[in-house]
Amino acid sequence: MSLFQFLARHGDEILRATSEHIWLVGLTMLLAIAIGVPLGILVTRRPWLSKPILGGANVAETIPSLALFGFLLPVPWLGDRADRLAIAALTLYALLPIIRNTAAGIATVDPAVREAARGMGMTELQILFQVELPLSLSTVIAGVRIATVLTIGVATIAAAVGAGGLGEFIFRGLAMVNDQLILAGAIPAAALALVADFMLSVLERRLRLAR
Amino acid sequence: MLPRLPRMSVETDRKAIIEFRNVGYRLPAGQSLLNNVNFSVLRGETLVLIGRSGAGKTTALKLINRLLEPSDGEVHIEGRPTIRWDPILLRRRIGYVIQDTGLFPHFTVEQNVSLVPRLEHWSEERIGSRSKELLALVGLEPGKFLQRYPHELSGGQRQRVGVARALAADPQILLMDEPFGALDPLTRGEVRREFHDLEQQLGKTIVIVTHDISEALLLGTRIGLLEAGELRGIYSPREFLRAPEPVAAAYIAQLRMLKEAEQDNS
Numbered sequence: 001m002s003l004f005q006f007l008a009r010h011g012d013e014i015l016r017a018t019s020e021h022i023w024l025v026g027l028t029m030l031l032a033i034a035i036g037v038p039l040g041i042l043v044t045r046r047p048w049l050s051k052p053i054l055g056g057a058n059v060a061e062t063i064p065s066l067a068l069f070g071f072l073l074p075v076p077w078l079g080d081r082a083d084r085l086a087i088a089a090l091t092l093y094a095l096l097p098i099i100r101n102t103a104a105g106i107a108t109v110d111p112a113v114r115e116a117a118r119g120m121g122m123t124e125l126q127i128l129f130q131v132e133l134p135l136s137l138s139t140v141i142a143g144v145r146i147a148t149v150l151t152i153g154v155a156t157i158a159a160a161v162g163a164g165g166l167g168e169f170i171f172r173g174l175a176m177v178n179d180q181l182i183l184a185g186a187i188p189a190a191a192l193a194l195v196a197d198f199m200l201s202v203l204e205r206r207l208r209l210a211r
Numbered sequence: 212m213l214p215r216l217p218r219m220s221v222e223t224d225r226k227a228i229i230e231f232r233n234v235g236y237r238l239p240a241g242q243s244l245l246n247n248v249n250f251s252v253l254r255g256e257t258l259v260l261i262g263r264s265g266a267g268k269t270t271a272l273k274l275i276n277r278l279l280e281p282s283d284g285e286v287h288i289e290g291r292p293t294i295r296w297d298p299i300l301l302r303r304r305i306g307y308v309i310q311d312t313g314l315f316p317h318f319t320v321e322q323n324v325s326l327v328p329r330l331e332h333w334s335e336e337r338i339g340s341r342s343k344e345l346l347a348l349v350g351l352e353p354g355k356f357l358q359r360y361p362h363e364l365s366g367g368q369r370q371r372v373g374v375a376r377a378l379a380a381d382p383q384i385l386l387m388d389e390p391f392g393a394l395d396p397l398t399r400g401e402v403r404r405e406f407h408d409l410e411q412q413l414g415k416t417i418v419i420v421t422h423d424i425s426e427a428l429l430l431g432t433r434i435g436l437l438e439a440g441e442l443r444g445i446y447s448p449r450e451f452l453r454a455p456e457p458v459a460a461a462y463i464a465q466l467r468m469l470k471e472a473e474q475d476n477s
Contacts, residue, residue, distance in 0.1 A: 116313025117326055119386075120327055120376075121302030134317050 006180055014169070018188050021165040024155050025192075028087050029148055032094035037140065039095070041128065042104025051102070053093075056095040065154050068092065071163045086155070086163035093146040093154055101143025105136025138207040145200035152193040156185060166192075227251035228289055228384060228416050229275055234254035235283030236270050244270045246440045247284070255381075255416040257410060258445075261462070263423065266437040268420040272386050275418065286382070302325055306377030306415075309456065310389040313370045314361040320346070320372050321357040327380040345375040350405055367398040376405065378413070382467045387419045391426065424462040425469075427451070 012187030031182045039057075043050045056191050063071070068089045072080045074151075109132050133140075159167030172178070218252045229252040245267045252258045260268045273279040274286045277293045285292040293301065298430040299374045313324050322329075324345050325338045331339070343353040349371040361369055370391065377385055390406075407429055410417065421427055426449045434458055436451075438445040443456050452463055 056342035090250075108318075110313070111313070112311035112313040113315060114311060115278070116307065116309055117315075118278060119302060119309070119313075120330070121299045121304075122326075122330065123299055126330070131315060135315075 001161040005188040010184055014184055016167045017164065017168055021155055021188040021192065022129050023085060024158060024163065024165050025151050028090040028094055028151050029088065029144065032098055033144060036095045036098030037102050041097040041106065043103040044106045044149055047174060053099060057099050061096045065157050066160060072112045082162040085161055086158035090155055094151050106132045109135045124183040138204050141200060141207060145197060145204060148196045148200060148209065151195045152189060152196060153203030156189055165199050228254045230287040232287065233284035234274065234281045234286055236274060236279060236358050237282045244440050248442045250442060250445055252416055252418060252436060254416055255414050256432040257419065257430055258435055259419045259421060259427040260435045261421055261427045261430060262437035263422060267440040268437050269388055272388055272418060274418050276302045276307060277387055278455055303331060303380060304382050306382040306385040307375050308377045308387040308390045310392045312373040314369055314372060316361055320359050323372060324376045331380060341379065345379060349375045351454055366394050367402050370394060370402055383416055385415045385417045387417065389421055390419065424466050433452045
């Protein structure tokens with residue numbers, strides 16, 4: 001079968017799977033940022049929490065992804081729907097780089113700047129939102145970028161629990177020993193990762209140059 | 212501990228705006244940085260705290276705007292102990308200049324200078340005119356500098372912006388920690404002389420920390436000598452030149468050596 005014929009037959013399906021994939025990754029990243037950034041901030045505020053939080057995220061990262069989907073299956077509410085389950089597992093994976101980079105970004109803010117901010121009479125929240133977070137934004141984005149690329153790859157495994165996405169092609173291709181089907185999943189996934197990586201790296205560079 | 216002298220408290224009622232009463236400060240680990248320090252700063256005067264690194268100068272300064280709280284005794288600002296001030300309110304009433312300026316790298320000069328007025332919710336017009344006024348005050352042309360970022364400024368310009376930022380909300384008290392320490396000697400002399408003029412013009416109560424004796428003699432109404440966490444004495448510049456303290460004598464000897472080197476070479 002030629003590439004053209006293949007695309008004619010599977011094009012719609014590839015588009016649908018790609019948009020499913022983007023949806024899975026997008027939601028995952030939103031959740032991971034919403035959870036990871038506050039945890040990263042917490043780590044800088046309560047140093048004794050740094051070991052349990054970073055350690056926990058590290059452990060989540062080391063669990064084989066397929067096993068993680070399996071572990072979450074019996075969890076009430078989460079296990080009820082495949083996409084819920086997939087997003088929960090993927091979020092756990094994406095957390096570590098975001099927490100780590102948020103904490104690192106804040107930790108590298110010049111102590112003189114922080115001292116001046118305190119000495120001027122800024123409140124802790126004002127220092128966080130007007131000084132520390134803006135100054136560490138590019139580092140946080142770098143973490144989001146790593147997490148996004150990682151998630152786009154791992155999300156292909158979500159198809160194993162029926163959450164859809166580009167992994168469907170890969171699993172089908174494996175089952176049918178059909179290289180074309182595998183590539184139909186793998187190539188768009190790789191392209192997505194490259195595009196996301198490029199866009200986020202541009203954003204990161206912009207933020208770094210802005211001072 | 213010595214009983215407080217009545218003379219001191221009369222002085223307080225009159226015009227002391229900052230007063231240290233038997234102040235000690237220890238690190239959580241127990242190491243003592245300041246020990247039974249007593250002094251007061253009168254409204255409108257400039258007190259220079261001089262001493263070597265680790266003598267407790269910066270600690271004393273941070274006790275004034277409650278970046279630190281005393282372990283013993285009390286620091287009074289306008290007659291009220293710092294621990295009874297709301298720290299945020301207190302700090303907004305006190306200008307603060309540090310050696311590395313601590314300018315916000317992501318803020319323009321205007322945003323840096325107008326920081327406290329913005330925190331205090333001034334109107335935009337008032338902030339705008341105040342920012343221009345402040346830059347002019349420290350000798351920077353507003354039209355040229357307001358929109359620049361700190362990394363586009365020289366060290367001397369940054370330090371001037373730091374001073375302008377500290378003066379923004381017209382505080383009665385100005386604290387300066389080695390304000391000219393990071394500058395090269397020529398720029399330092401220049402900025403220092405300018406600041407000396409500004410000092411006369413503004414009539415603020417100023418506390419400056421330095422280890423530079425010529426700075427102390429130029430800027431200080433009085434000079435407090437700190438050594439190993441203790442205040443060894445407070446002198447007028449004239450008295451300091453004849454102070455019996457060995458450390459003071461060492462500072463003066465250093466000054467003489469500089470003078471002699473100057474003469475030898477001219």
